[in-house]
Amino acid sequence: MTKNPGDVPAPPPAGTGKGPAVSRQEFDALFATVRTWGRWAPADRGAWNRVTPDHVRRAAALVRSGTVVPMARPWNTVPGPDNSKPALHYMSDLGDVDPAEPSTHKDFIAVDYHGKAVSHLDALSHVAYRGQLYDGRIARELIDAGGARFGAVSALGALVTKGVLLDLPAVLGGKWLEPGRAVHAEDIVAAEKALDVTIGDGDAVLLRSGSFRRRQELGAWDPDTASAGLHVDAMPLLAERGIALLSGDGDSDVRPSPVEGLHSPVHALAVAAMGVPLLDNLDLEALSAAGAETGRYEFLLLVAPLNIPGGTGSPVNPVAVL
Template sequence: MAGRGVLIDYRAYAEAKGIEYSPFSSFRIGVADIEEVAQYQGVTFRPGDILIIRFGFTEALGAMTPEEQTKALSTGYICGVDGTIDFAKWLWNKHFAAIASDTMAVEAMPPMVDGKAQPFTELVLHQWCLSLFGMSLGELWDLKALSEQCQKSQRWSFFLTSSPLNVPGLVGSPPNVLAIL
């Protein structure tokens, strides 16, 4: 996959606006939040864009000891985008080619329906994006260096290429991603 990548740096935005959240909570952002950050960064979306959202999850995880990681991950709470049908429709209507983040599942966990936690089998974006749209999901991307470079250049779009392993029947793979600003 190759195309125009767009970084929505929610972590940097939250820090600038005094918004506090834990990457190890069910904190979630929706369409309005993403559009607000895009406006703040001066980003416009184009059909075929690869949407990348930074929450700071991999950074927080990497700063922990193995014991701390086990404790933080054992709760089952991970921040992410609001995995709803409306969010999936927004992705489709914006004609994104793919969506990726530095979180475990792109969408916040556990999935919520009417304010109630659901089993992980109910992750909406996984069902809609992968099965219905053919839209790839990228998880656990290390976005810190990309964020720093985007901040430095005040530019949040770039050429992005990803070449996962070519193995028949493979369901997941290291993405081998390269961003060129």
């Protein structure tokens, strides 16, 4: 039975595959292992520097049917357990302000997009670990009320590269991964084999847990309490493969966090250590259906964030072209 979005169900039980707890000392050693500081210029584009015109041409060659699949969730103005700061949308002109022809109709939108309700991009200024942004830059020296002077979303520009969908429910069985289910390196390798894909240099990895489908069928819950996502032990594999972007239908982190005292360890590893921007809260259901129909889980991916000087990210509607 589908619940109303405003209902607050009890937190779902944690899924299987949580994995061992990780100490902060172990996490810091892992952070140092995957860190790419000093590797690229400009540094505030981070891993997007990996993507060259050759990567774009190879990605474009993946297009066969020309099917376009947008992946943004609907603009969410309804409060709920996963939307504590609803987006705004209201009409500012109903065609009765100016009598001249033709009449026009205008609307206003606003959003505090970092969170669980809006499909968005995390730029490199969004996450600091132990006071340091990517490349070892000191966050307090570079981010203030005026915005970010390093790692702003305006430094990234658009990304066109090969996308790889890891459709884990299709591989592991079931309609979705239960909240709390951690995805480990061996799960990624198994998904590559089952879906006949290989994650390579400059690729974007999209992890489907089926959370959007679960929400549609069972109702909303607080994903800060429990969500399926990556365990930190998967990050060395992704670092070794040289990914340029990490994404999912959650925010990539499994919750509860496996790292003591750290609520979003994958964010810290991806953004602050590896310089890999994140795409959060995508709707991957249509892409999953297209993959099941065609047997293809690699595609041309286009991501064009808003050009916001000083911005820590941007709402975005990524597009897959098959």
